[in-house]
Amino acid sequence: MKKVLLALLLTLPIILPAQKKKKSDEPAPQKLASSIDEKTGDLKKYPGYIEFYYDERQDRVWLLIDKFNTELLYIESLTAGVGSNDIGLDRNQLGRERIVYFEKRGSKVLLVEPNNFYRAISNSQAERRAVKESFAESVLWGFTVAAEDNGKVLVDATDFFIQDVHDVAGTLRATQQGGYGLDKSRSAFYPERIRNFPLNSEFEVTLTFTGQPSGSYIRSVTPTPTSVTIREHFSFVQLPDSNYKPRKFDPRAGYFNTSYYDYATPISEPIEKRFINRHRLEKKDPSVAVSEPVKPIIYYMDPGAPEPIRSALMDGAKWWNQAFEAAGYKNAFVVELLPEDADPMDVRYNVINWVHRATRGWSYGASVTDPRTGEIIKGHVTLGSLRVRQDFLIAEGLLAPYEEGKPVSKAMEEMALARLRQLAAHEIGHTLGLAHAYTSSTENLASVMDYPHPIAKVVNGKVDLSNAYDDKIGAFDKVSITYGYQDFPEGVDEDKALDAIIQNSLKAGLTFLSDQDARPTGGAHPYAHLWDNGADATNELNRVMEVRSIALKNFGERNIKPHTPMATLEEVLVPIYFFHRYQVESAVKVLGGINYRYALRGDGQPVAELLTPEQQAKALAALLKTVEPGALILPESLLVNIPPRPIGYQRHRELIKLKTGLTFDPLSLAETSADMTYSLILHPARANRLVEHHARNINQPSLESVLDKLIAHSFKAAPKSGQEGAIQMSIDGALFSNLAKLAASNNASLQTRAITLLKLEQLKGWLKQRSPVTTNEEWKAFYVYIASLIEKLQEKPEEFKADYPLESPPGMPIGDTDMDFCGH
Incomplete structure (x- = not known):
């Protein structure tokens, strides 16, 4: 029994008397200063x-x-x-x-x-x-x-x-x-x-x-x-007061928007609410057609921009008064120099900033916006300083202006400053709430919110740049500003008035499409493009190729200043050799393209119309002209004047990539240019659309017919000799690389891959028939090599890697641009 009691005692918990916690063990309360004054x-x-x-x-x-x-x-x-x-x-x-x-x-x-x-x-x-x-x-x-x-x-x-x-x-x-x-x-x-x-x-x-x-x-x-x-x-x-009235967003009006979900919305109405982004602007007297504002919108120019650049930027900024006058305002938009004691980041100032970088790059139009309403509190423009130098370089390449014994023309500087005026207007447009308007170049330059390519004309056999850029606000800009900033008199039905503004714009032939519709790789719209001109992308491509041909024909030592290293001809040559690149991007979108708008039910706009076979055939014919040896070859008189770079002049990103060591490489240059065209034509999304559209309408061009024309125009064209023959092989190589890429692309549809592989099989058969009867050893070697590459692709497609052409020098920004949000 004693043993049992002892066992029970050993298993019972031992309860000790509670120990009083020492004051020093407790966390010390935070000690506050007796007053704020004592602390400060x-x-x-x-x-x-x-x-x-x-x-x-x-x-x-x-x-x-x-x-x-x-x-x-x-x-x-x-x-x-x-x-x-x-x-x-x-x-x-x-x-x-x-x-x-x-x-x-x-x-x-x-x-x-x-x-x-x-x-x-x-x-x-x-x-x-x-x-x-x-x-x-x-x-x-x-x-x-x-x-x-x-x-x-x-x-x-x-x-x-x-x-x-x-x-x-x-x-x-x-x-x-x-x-x-x-x-x-x-x-x-x-x-x-x-x-x-x-x-x-x-x-x-x-x-x-x-x-x-x-x-x-x-x-x-x-x-x-x-x-x-x-x-x-x-x-x-401090947030703005509650007197600002948000304005409804309409995708046809050209604005960025602020949106949110309102869970108190009746189930019969959309839960997502959208309002345009804009500054607060009110008329002193809304009942009259034209009134001064209660408070104007004032933009301040960064004094760090030197003359004559500063004046050009301020002139371009002031264009917006034309749009506000059309909306019924007098003196509503003011441009001044930033005061010396002002901070450009102070939210009270709308600022046009002049920013330097080591390389050319984008300009931006940003803003500080009230997330509750879409009211723009601060407009904030960032302009890259090297933009103006790129335009000057393009003008040097087009005009060949440096003649012995003659004064240098002012045309280059005038063109560069004209672009800066347009650039300032464009970026400020973003800070007024406006998005890119990429159909405007096809509608007589209807908006500064498009990306403008310099308009070079041929006059008496010479390139003329006197009207390279527009010098005013566009017709659609006036529509957008009127939609966003019109101050309607009391008693006016605002919804009906806003819709009337858009309907009148449509009747005038003005439309709006933005970024997602203009990108060249997967884009399908025939009129919404970046860096293009002209109402018809195909006609403009043919015209641009004519300008390019004349500029290259005249290209030589007069394109650089006296006592400048001859090797620097390459800097000036690059933007001229690729002068057609953006019009190619525009014309290629006609192939497998769709004409559409941001249509609302009942507004009468095109919804989704397939382009005619004739439009597409015309575009393909123009595109094929850009990959002809005659278009891509450089004359011997020019090649002998471009030596390797001298000491102190290293190669840089703006020059072409080389496979020839130190020496200029005209074959890789031609291959790169051909690749730009072929990679766009054979983009998976475009190829997939060709398959789809032909399935819907047998009169639409098929992918098979397009591939047949590409191959007939390149591999099956009569082989040339000498430098032109070498250029021809470079072009053919670029085509094969893009066919191989399309055949193996995960983004290509099953039908697209099947058709592409079939055409490669047919090409292989033709090459094998052609090589035995070809007497030219270089062409024989080329045919045998391409046939062997096709066999490797067929045997192990997952492991195949083509010899892809070298990358081109930077394009956008052509003198400055893209990521848009709002970059140009």
């Missing part, structure tokens, strides 16, 4: 929208927050960039704008970003709460309260600002420039750009990223590429 007494004070203090000795910023649960706009941007178009981190580059609010939770203040994409526009608090709790919000930061007094709290915001919100490190990684991280020991506030105003507070920091560079772009633009130092900017801005 000797710090530099910045009164304004959100009052803050700067501790110069410790390099710290303290925010005094008294606006809790009040929405405001938080904007981040990049003010001092990297200088590489390929990396894409430019001076004065806008980042994201977000609606946020401060919320106090105990000893913390949270910076909360509500989810405005999902809403319930309702008087019912329960409905609003149901949506709010159904979708995630984002808490962007948590601040610790350091002092508190009468409903105001003081927080240390240093770490919030000394962070990489613009994701510079991520961009460097994504562009394969290396793994970089923020080094806070080499980062600090930038006091001269820290400011406060009644409606906005501005902060700026210098950030240094350290790492090992792995890309050539970052090495080329950074003095010590293991240490990349930039500046980022932060703004807190």
Whole structure:
């Protein structure tokens, strides 16, 4: 029994008397300063929208927050960039704008970003709460309260600002420039750009990223590429008042849009709401046809742009007054020089920025927009400075202007400045809310929101550039501005009035199609193109080829200045040799094309019409002319004048790729040009459409017929000798590479791959019949080699790799452009 009791005692828990916790073991309560004044007494004070203090000795910023649960706009941007178009981190580059609010939770203040994409526009608090709790919000930061007094709290915001919100490190990684991280020991506030105003507070920091560079772009633009130092900017801005009235989005009007889902919408109506993006503009007297505005839209020019460039840009910007006058305004759009003491990132200024990069690149039209309504708060244009030099280079190539004993013509500078006027108008158009309008070039240059190619004409056997670019706002621009900014008198039915604006535009023959319709690779529209001219893409291609032929015929030492290395002829030659590239991209879209619009039910626009067989046959014939040896060969008189590069003049991206070592390579040049045409004709989407359209209508051209014409025009054409024969083989090689690529493409349909493989089998049979009877050893070798490649493709298609042509030098931007969002 004793043993049992002992066992029970051993299994029972031992309960000790509770020990009183020592005061020193408890977490110490956070000690707040007795008052905000005590904490900030000797710090530099910045009164304004959100009052803050700067501790110069410790390099710290303290925010005094008294606006809790009040929405405001938080904007981040990049003010001092990297200088590489390929990396894409430019001076004065806008980042994201977000609606946020401060919320106090105990000893913390949270910076909360509500989810405005999902809403319930309702008087019912329960409905609003149901949506709010159904979708995630984002808490962007948590601040610790350091002092508190009468409903105001003081927080240390240093770490919030000394962070990489613009994701510079991520961009460097994504562009394969290396793994970089923020080094806070080499980062600090930038006091001269820290400011406060009644409606906005501005902060700026210098950030240094350290790492090992792995890309050539970052090495080329950074003095010590293991240490990349930039500046980022932060703004807190009071949101606009509720007096702005959003305007409905219509896909035919030419605008970008702001959209959100309203879960309080009746089930009979669309849940997604769309409104155009635009500035706030009101007439002083809406009842009269023409009125001055209550407040004009003012844009400020970056004084960093030199003359005569600055004046050209300001002139182009002022074109928009023509559109606002058509919408019933007087003096509504003003362009001035940015004041010396103004900050270009200050949300109060619409700014036209002049930005430098190591290589030519895009220009942009961006904006800060109220996510709730689509109201544009700040227009922000970024213009790449090398744009003007590219146009000047194109003019040098077309005009051959440097004649001994004669003054140099002003035509080149005039053309380049004319393009800058158009460029300024284009990018500002984006910041007014307008999207690209790519049918306008076929409608008598109806919009500056198209991408314009220089119009070169042949006059008396010479190239003329006197009207290379338009000098005014377009007819469709006036329609768009009227739709977006017209201030209707009281009593007018706005929906009916807006629809009437569009219907009148359609009756005038003006249309609108944008980015997705204009891209050349998969595009199918016969009128919406990039960098084209003329009402008919095929006719314009034939005309451009004539201009190109004359320019190449006259090409020689007069295309470069005296005492310039002869090797630099190549820089001028490249844009002229490829002068037709964008018109090829336009004409190829006629093949397997569809004529359509952003049609609404009952508006009378074409919906989806197949193009006629005659249109497509005409386009194919013009395209085949671009891959004839006579079009791609360069004269011997020119080739003997392009030597290898001298010391101090290294090869660079704007020159052609070579297979000949140091010497100029005319065969690879021709192969590259032919590849540009063939790769577009044989794009999988286009080939698939040919199959589909022929199945729907037997009169439509079939893929078989197109491939037969390509092969007949190249491989089966009479073989030529000498340099022209070598060019012919280069062209044929480019065709085979693209046929092989199409046959193996995962994006090609089953029928497309089958037809392409059949045509390659037939070509192989022809080559094998041809090679034994060919006496020319070079052609015999070529026929045998291509036949062997087809056999390899047939045997192991998954392992086959063709000898693809070398890449062409950069095209877009032709002097500056694309990613659009809004790049040009």
